[in-house]
Amino acid sequence: MTAALDFRPINLQRDFDACRSFRKDSWICSFQTSEGFDQAIQGYRERIAERQTHPLWFYEHVWLNETLIGQLEYRAFSREDGVGYVHLFYLIEQYRHQGLGSTLQRHVSANLKAASCHSAVLSVSRTNTPALKHYAKHGWQFMAPNPKHPMTDFYRKCL
Numbered sequence: 001m002t003a004a005l006d007f008r009p010i011n012l013q014r015d016f017d018a019c020r021s022f023r024k025d026s027w028i029c030s031f032q033t034s035e036g037f038d039q040a041i042q043g044y045r046e047r048i049a050e051r052q053t054h055p056l057w058f059y060e061h062v063w064l065n066e067t068l069i070g071q072l073e074y075r076a077f078s079r080e081d082g083v084g085y086v087h088l089f090y091l092i093e094q095y096r097h098q099g100l101g102s103t104l105q106r107h108v109s110a111n112l113k114a115a116s117c118h119s120a121v122l123s124v125s126r127t128n129t130p131a132l133k134h135y136a137k138h139g140w141q142f143m144a145p146n147p148k149h150p151m152t153d154f155y156r157k158c159l
Contacts, residue, residue: 005103006063007072009052015061015068016045022071022090030125031151051075058111062091062104069095074108076115083156084112086122089131096130105138109159119159123152 010019020041027037051057056077062070073088089104112120123146124131140155 004064005069005100005107007060007107008063010048010059010061010071012045012049012052016048018061018068019048019071020044022092023088025092026088026090029131030128032127056115058108062100064095064100069100070104072104072108074112074120076112076117078121080121082116082118084108084115084117084120084159086120089122089134101134102138109157113159117159119156121154121156123149123154125152127151 012019023041023044024034024037027040028034048059052059057075058072060072061068062072070091071088072086072090074084074086076084078085086108089101089108091100091104108120121143122135122140124135126132135155135157138157140157143154143156146152146154
């Protein structure tokens with residue numbers, strides 16, 4: 001699918017329910033259960049609101065022809081200089097496997113490069129096979145197990 005996507009800062013007042021829904025679906029895709037989600041999502045709206053005031057945090061909704069189809073969450077810093085961190089790549093189910101994920105990857109990479117990042121890191125569940133395939137296709141490489149989350153591993157990509 002070739003389409004012009006529009007990336008806009010998340011409007012919390014209007015679209016927070018979508019944020020929560022997207023995060024829940026992402027959780028279920030990652031862990032095959034919603035168990036633990038309610039605890040993990042506590043304070044989510046407040047975190048987004050606070051982080052949106054900082055220029056190195058990115059919370060964006062992905063729009064296609066005025067239809068909200070996805071969400072990105074990432075930051076242009078981490079524990080390592082010049083390395084960004086991606087918290088969420090998300091497309092609603094009916095827009096997956098159509099090539100749009102490549103556009104999301106390019107968008108995040110361009111923004112992180114513009115913020116002086118040379119690479120990025122993310123954490124992904126070992127059981128989320130579609131995500132693992134997508135990340136491998138786009139050059140993400142296994143880095144190490146995530147000590148905070150026993151079902152996930154860190155992956156890294158040079159930008």
